[in-house]
Amino acid sequence: MVIETYNLTKQFNDKGGFKNISLSVKEGEVFSFLGKNGAGKSTFIRTLVGMLYPTDGSGFILGKPIGNIEAKKKMGYLPELFQYHSWLTGYQLLFNHGLLYKMNKNDLKNRISEVLGIVGLKGHEHKKINQYSKGMKQRIGLGCAILCDPKLLFLDEPTSALDPVGRKHVRDIILRLKNEGKTIFLNTHLLSEVELVSDRVAILDKGEIKKIGTLKELMYSPLVLSIGNCSEKIISELKSFDPCLQKIENEIEMHIHNDEVIPKIAESIVKNKGLLYMMKRKENILEELFIKTVGEEEEA
Incomplete structure (x- = not known):
C-alpha cells in the first residue's frame, strides 16, 4: 500500500x-x-x-x-x-x-x-x-x-x-x-x-x-420508470425484480444490481399493456448520498 x-x-x-x-x-x-x-x-x-x-x-x-x-x-x-x-x-x-x-x-x-x-x-x-x-x-x-x-x-x-x-x-x-x-x-x-x-x-x-x-459501491443508482396504464399486475410483476420498489408520484424507483434484467423489466411492462415512457438510471446519486451523510447545515 x-x-x-x-x-x-x-x-x-x-x-x-x-x-x-x-x-x-x-x-x-x-x-x-x-x-x-x-x-x-x-x-x-x-x-x-x-x-x-x-x-x-x-x-x-x-x-x-x-x-x-x-x-x-x-x-x-x-x-x-x-x-x-x-x-x-x-x-x-x-x-x-x-x-x-x-x-x-x-x-x-x-x-x-x-x-x-x-x-x-x-x-x-x-x-x-x-x-x-x-x-x-x-x-x-x-x-x-x-x-x-x-x-x-x-x-x-x-x-x-x-x-x-x-x-x-x-x-x-x-x-x-x-x-x-x-x-x-x-x-x-x-x-x-x-x-x-x-x-x-x-x-x-x-x-x-x-x-x-x-x-460503484457507494452510489449504485436506482432505475427510474415512467409507465402509462400502470396496473396492479404490472406492479406485482415488477416486485419480482425488486420487492422493495417505490412508487413516487408518477414514477417508480427500483434497485436493480444486474443490468441483464432490464430488458426483462421492459418486456414485462409491455406484455401487460403498459406504456413505457421512460427508463433511466437516477442522476445526482452522489449528491444525495453526500447530503444524507453530512447533512445540509452550514459550517459555523
Whole structure:
C-alpha cells in the first residue's frame, strides 16, 4: 500500500482536526476525500505530508513512517490556496523548486521542459506569475508538485477557485498522471470532480470517516420508470425484480444490481399493456448520498 493509517488522529486542544482515521490507498489509484469546508480534509493531508504531528495513531507513506525524509523525496504536494512569488517567471519558480529538491541542474532543465508540456504552459514559462490567469497559476502549482516525478501526489482542493474550463484542464492533468501510474490523494468538496476522476472515495464529516468505498459501491443508482396504464399486475410483476420498489408520484424507483434484467423489466411492462415512457438510471446519486451523510447545515 502507498498510504496506510491506523486510528490516525490530529486534534487541536481536543477539538477540530480529525480522529481515528484508518484507511489504505493502493498504488496507481485516485483516492478522494470528500467533505464540506472545515471537515478536516486539509489537516489530514498536512499530517500525511509531515507538516503536522499526529496526536495519536500511526501512518505509513510508501512503506515509511509519516515524516520520513526518504518518503518525502517521492511525494508531491499542492496546497490549497497556495501563493508563489509573483515577481518570478514560471520557469524561475520551477527552477528554484528543483534546487530545493536538490536536483541536478542539467536534469532539472530537461524535467522543467517535460513538466511545462504536461501542465500546458509551454510558451508561457517566461511570463511573470502575476501575469498568469487563475488557471495558469493552478497549473504552475501542479508543475511544482510533479517536478520531482513523485510516486505519490497530494492535491488539496486543486480546482475549487477555477471556472469550468480551468477545472477541465486540471482534471485532464490528474487523469494523465493517473495513466502514468501515479498515486493521487485528492481533497475536494466538488462532487463532479470526485465522479470524474476517482477510483475510491471517503466521505469525511466533522473529522470522521462516515463512508468509504468505490463509487460503484457507494452510489449504485436506482432505475427510474415512467409507465402509462400502470396496473396492479404490472406492479406485482415488477416486485419480482425488486420487492422493495417505490412508487413516487408518477414514477417508480427500483434497485436493480444486474443490468441483464432490464430488458426483462421492459418486456414485462409491455406484455401487460403498459406504456413505457421512460427508463433511466437516477442522476445526482452522489449528491444525495453526500447530503444524507453530512447533512445540509452550514459550517459555523
